[in-house]
Amino acid sequence: MHQAVEFTSRGVAALVEIDEPPIPRGTQVVLRTEFTGVTNGTERHALMSEHGYGGGVFPSRHGYQHVGIVESIGEAVQTLAVGDRIFCGDYVGHRSWHITDENGLIVKLPDDVDAQQCALMGVAGVALRAVRRMRVGAGDSVWVAGQGPIGHFIAQAARAVGARVTVTDLNARRLAAAREAGAHLALDPSDPDTMAVLKANGPFNFIFDGCSAPRLLFDIFENGLLAHTGCIGMMAVRSEVTYPWSILHGTEARIETSCHFSRDDLRVLLFLIRQGLIRMEPIISDILPIAEAPALYGRLAAGDPALMGVVFDWR
Template sequence: MNQTVIEFIEKGRAALVHDGAPPELQEGQALVETLYSGVTNGTERHALLTEHGFGGGFPGRHGYQHIGRVIDVRGEVLGLQAGDLVFCGDYIGHRGWQIVSDGSLVLPLKGDWPLPASALLGVAGVAIRAVRRMRVGIGANVWVVGQGPIGHFLGQCSRAAGAEVTVSDLLSNRLDAARRAGIETVLDASDPGVDETLAQLGPFDFIFDACSAPNLLDTVFARRLLAHGGCIGMMAVRREVTYPWGMLHAAEARIETSCHYDRGDLRALASLVRRGIVDMKPIISDILPISEAPGLYERLGAGDPNLIGIVFDWT
């Protein structure tokens, strides 16, 4: 069993650190050996570079996406048995093993699952929680601004809810991933005609900010892109949010945010993945052995535009 963990040891630098062997299990605990872990690009980059108030406590461990195999169980723990495949979504960083209990954020993975892509069920879980709690529904007109991991799955989950979905980004590889996932209206934000196209497609019932573009809310107001009674979902991390009062007042609109996910969100997501409605694979850009993690974080910290869906292989 791998006994290492990824630690952010100083600003901009990650290392593999020995984590020791698992302790003896207590009643009501299960030991899970990590097979794959997924990088949460935005959260981990912010923590690595101490952006937007994140991180700063070095060494630190960040991340919340593991696929693992149950090795041992003591008593009754979420119905788990040795040999079960599980997704673990607690915020513990990337590590070779973890001990889970009834209070852990665990989803048993029954049947066939796309591996290792399912290591990104966490970022997809963040997306489906936002879509559910902001009440995206059939016939809604949705614009997702930014196609990083969470933005990508906001598009897929909004479509699964019955919405008409438009996504945009500056990077061609992210736009290609959206097309592979079946999103029909995919816009290059660098296109000189994109503002006119958005005006024709809008107004939008839901606008998801998945990119932290500085002038996004001013643009939404100036171009009247938000529908009456609409919602702006602030998903990307910002230190603060300011907006033109008239953007919400005249439209009787709202701003909402959403954080993480729970077991109910994971179960809803699992149903969509099993039926092929949400596809975990199109976003995958890098599958790396865990030994290459320090170099990956150098690339992430430098803003490598080729990185989208990143999975570490611990096997």
């Protein structure tokens, strides 16, 4: 029996039966799922019908982090073979099989990487794309506000290209993970001294919003935390963004955002993982058999602060 994770109603997830995989044609390949990774923010927004995710329609399926083994291939496939292991970034939700294209959003995984950990290459790919698009470089000063999965990997990616990285989060476990992964400075914003420390280490060439704190942009402006010609990367989901006009005018700065990742981002990410410059293990909090998915989504809906990187094992 083949299964998928389905959000059946607001805050509720279930395992449902799905059809057998089709016969692949042309350049299509069919994957047998080994692992999938939870995209905490995206999936919680969809599960709770927040910020327009899912359009408030149930049932629905969400998620884009899949590691699987090629089980069958179309007659025109040239670059993959049965038995290859790949990461697939298609937004089709968690399911026991996938059909994709050899030229699609995939990357072949070599034997020297941990397949289980590669189930988080999606959130790492989103982070890496933001760092690449916004042109973070060696010697830049970067502040990442919020250390959820994407904020965590933005910090790692920025450090990998040679930036000095400061992170903030209210969660001590997330700060510990950031330190383990190489953040130069990890601060709790509830500490009364944190703003003074940020000002002493600023202004920052790049500030990434990974937390949706309501006053973040005003705090940046009022405390002079953004460098001249700097960039604010708006990565966390917000219903709307309001900022003081002078935050950009006086500094000739810019606000940017970034979405998902490309096949080339996956290529670069895999290289960085194999070089040890981006690591998955510091953020992994839960590795669970897929049978425990409904309970996990109950924790996600409740906002369990212990959840960080979550991997489902389908074997």
